Amino acid sequence: xxAAPTITEIDGVEVHWRALxxxxxxxxxxxxGAVDEVFHTLGIGHLVEHLAFSEVEDLDPDVNGxxxxxxxxxxxxxxxxxxxxxxxxxxxxxxxLAEGALPSARxxxxxxxxxxxxxxxxxGEPAVxxxxxxxxxxxxxxxxxxxxxxxxxxxxxxxxxFAREYFTRGNAMLVxxxxxxxxxxxxxxEGARHSVPEFLPVPLVLPGEYTTGGEDLVLSFQVPGMxxxxxxxxxxxxxxxxxRTFRQLRRDAGVVYDIDAGQALQPRSGIAVIIVRTAQSSxxxxxxxxxGILRELRDHGVTDADREVASQEVQDQLEDPHHETLELxxxxxxxxxxxxxxxxxxxGAAVRAVTDEDVRTWLAHLDSTLAVGVPxxxxxxEPEPGTPGxxxxxxxxxxxxxxxxxxxxxxxxxxxxxxPKGLKLIVxxxxxxxxxxxxxxxxxxxxxxxxxxxxxDPDDVQTTIAGLNGEVIEVPTAALKGGDRAVEQICQHVPxxxxxxxxxxxxxxxx
Numbered sequence: 001x002x003a004a005p006t007i008t009e010i011d012g013v014e015v016h017w018r019a020l021x022x023x024x025x026x027x028x029x030x031x032x033g034a035v036d037e038v039f040h041t042l043g044i045g046h047l048v049e050h051l052a053f054s055e056v057e058d059l060d061p062d063v064n065g066x067x068x069x070x071x072x073x074x075x076x077x078x079x080x081x082x083x084x085x086x087x088x089x090x091x092x093x094x095x096x097l098a099e100g101a102l103p104s105a106r107x108x109x110x111x112x113x114x115x116x117x118x119x120x121x122x123x124g125e126p127a128v129x130x131x132x133x134x135x136x137x138x139x140x141x142x143x144x145x146x147x148x149x150x151x152x153x154x155x156x157x158x159x160x161x162f163a164r165e166y167f168t169r170g171n172a173m174l175v176x177x178x179x180x181x182x183x184x185x186x187x188x189x190e191g192a193r194h195s196v197p198e199f200l201p202v203p204l205v206l207p208g209e210y211t212t213g214g215e216d217l218v219l220s221f222q223v224p225g226m227x228x229x230x231x232x233x234x235x236x237x238x239x240x241x242x243x244r245t246f247r248q249l250r251r252d253a254g255v256v257y258d259i260d261a262g263q264a265l266q267p268r269s270g271i272a273v274i275i276v277r278t279a280q281s282s283x284x285x286x287x288x289x290x291x292g293i294l295r296e297l298r299d300h301g302v303t304d305a306d307r308e309v310a311s312q313e314v315q316d317q318l319e320d321p322h323h324e325t326l327e328l329x330x331x332x333x334x335x336x337x338x339x340x341x342x343x344x345x346x347x348g349a350a351v352r353a354v355t356d357e358d359v360r361t362w363l364a365h366l367d368s369t370l371a372v373g374v375p376x377x378x379x380x381x382e383p384e385p386g387t388p389g390x391x392x393x394x395x396x397x398x399x400x401x402x403x404x405x406x407x408x409x410x411x412x413x414x415x416x417x418x419x420p421k422g423l424k425l426i427v428x429x430x431x432x433x434x435x436x437x438x439x440x441x442x443x444x445x446x447x448x449x450x451x452x453x454x455x456x457d458p459d460d461v462q463t464t465i466a467g468l469n470g471e472v473i474e475v476p477t478a479a480l481k482g483g484d485r486a487v488e489q490i491c492q493h494v495p496x497x498x499x500x501x502x503x504x505x506x507x508x509x510x511x
Contacts, residue, residue, distance in 0.1 A: 043148025
């Protein structure tokens, strides 16, 4: 059994450490991630991370930083003296930023660097990120896979305020693979711990299907949140799903190549996401097969053999030579996020003790909250909302407000070119609405996350309105009578801070 870490405090920062072999590694973790940002400040935590590292003069190549959904982490390794020096430098740089001592020129330089990096997001798996955006819109977990479109519009005050609020000693934890170096100082700003927020999903009509931007089939559904009690259940269900998929859908049926299965959890609820790698010709059979396995588990439970295999997988982790290091960091972060986690020894026993009722409870919302992401299948026409998809109806626009105001109808020439004659845009005091006579999309002004004007082709500027709920309204400016006036009217209702223009020369955002 692994020894428990020593938990202490240095300069108001909670410290977890264990004496482990190898070089000293230190992870300085802050409870600051994409869920703490909004669409027009997305990337601000990543910018703070860059600014802190940029102020460490003798930075080693093996230092690392990462910004995720819930946390931002600074990782350094080396001798105790080097680790202590670099940690102090990082903390001092954060304090200088929070207190306004870091020059504005440095902030501007790092903003340009991040903008040049392009599509950087907090979540590396695009299919999972897209599934979360479908669920939560442009809020909370839904931001995790989106790129930072407004990074160059961040003001110095916004950056410094975020550092003061989230990059503080009360909102930090240090994890060490050895005793804290003598004289270690962590001069961070004062501040309180931020708990993990809970976001409600947007009001989707489920079950439903959407077209993904990738090549894989994606299934997601609601599961319980961060508790130690359901962790063994999730491990057992998802592990059994992988093994049965291999036997039934790969070896026997030959319709699935591989799957990845995991969870994105909040305190009280979460989303299970299953990524299925299959051929276009096998999409329907693969989706039905995966759902069939999950429904079988829900309705009839798991076997004792399933429990033993899952328990043995946990035992195998204990034989990994790096398991003590992994356990130290994973256990510390779970405690930091107030997401209790069992030790590997206790987890193995808990997996064997999972009941069929536990499995039914974990899968209770499978069908009622199912969202299926289907790769583009090159239809002659886009499938209409509400029509049957692979395994669920095609999703349509989300409910929005009725809008009255200035009506911008379709031009005659656009109608002759094939644009629906019922197309019209309405811009009013309460919001914006577009309809083709059959389907409609609308957003209230206070639900607009951003307005983007793509001027990469100056002769055909494209305007897109993005809602906090993930709804997108594309304004067909050239097809509307008075289309340019419509765009002007839209921009008058949306704060300048939420507007961005892509310029033709260098594809950079206009300030």
